[in-house]
Amino acid sequence: MARPHRLPNPALFICDIQEKFRPAIHEYGKVISTAQKVLRASATLKIPVFATTQNAARLGPLCSELSIPPSAFQADKTAFSMMVPSLRSALSSAMSARYQVAIVGIETHICVTQTALDLIAQGHKVYVLADGVSSCNEGERGIALRRLESEGAVVTTSEGWLYECMGDASIDEFKEIAGLVKETKEETSEAVQALCKL
Template structure:
């Protein structure tokens, strides 16, 4: 029988942004496209009222979250949705602080939309920890990457086998909307149209796994 994570529609989305820091800008494969995808999802959190969890890895050494995202995170419409913004040494985003903020998966499992780096390290460990707690994870293929692009495919295959759903940013946005009568439809569909060229470029580069 298929696991619950493979058959359930997105009902309780949360955006997890993993370690998108300035130090990695010139090291990560297709980093600008990861930022583009994250920007689209982050802008969508306002009309869709999606909670946001953010981490950085050792900012004293690796620098802050990139300015493209911090600018958005400081806007009132998005800022109000931030549940956690945590600096960490763990590779997984599921630090004790974030773990304490997660809802009880038995009652209200999250549908985690996961973007960030690196796919085979922090993204993998975050996914496995969330799945182990009973949450569902949607690895956004056009929003994750690694220094070595070959690592992505290996990691994504492992995560799919573990029970994560591998999908695209546009797919999850329209699944969350569900209906053209949704109050956020006009804003989100307008954003998708605005960023259609960037989305095409990100999917063409990052969905080849």
């Protein structure tokens, strides 16, 4: 019999990880690799994915490395928060319960912060994955993450969040997630070293 997961209602938010930002964002490759990993894990764990682009007509599509599932909700926006009306509607219609939302993307002090604050205000639990968020200016990250902690967000790592989603090694998906963690160990280590100095 399958055991319940520790986080009953997780969701993954992919915030504006677009090609045009590649040369500008501090350690952007690490953000992308962390997003790839949690997207793969989300498919295994059947976690819904919500992805946005910021003004795609000017700033282009999401990075090609990201395998956004066909079932994912996607929206383009000019607002800084991901919580535009169409996403709010999709979130509330998907399930009435509150979500445990993990956020990866850019920029930490702008779109990630405003999205997290809106989610918290609506009663969702927010996990900001420190190895999966960045900004143009490296120094903005730590300030934003400290602020988000003070506002009630949990600042953690992608691996920490994935294991919290599972909660028990006896669940059916554990072997596949453990394999993914092992496969991406080097990329994870590099992302943590580069982005988790708070």
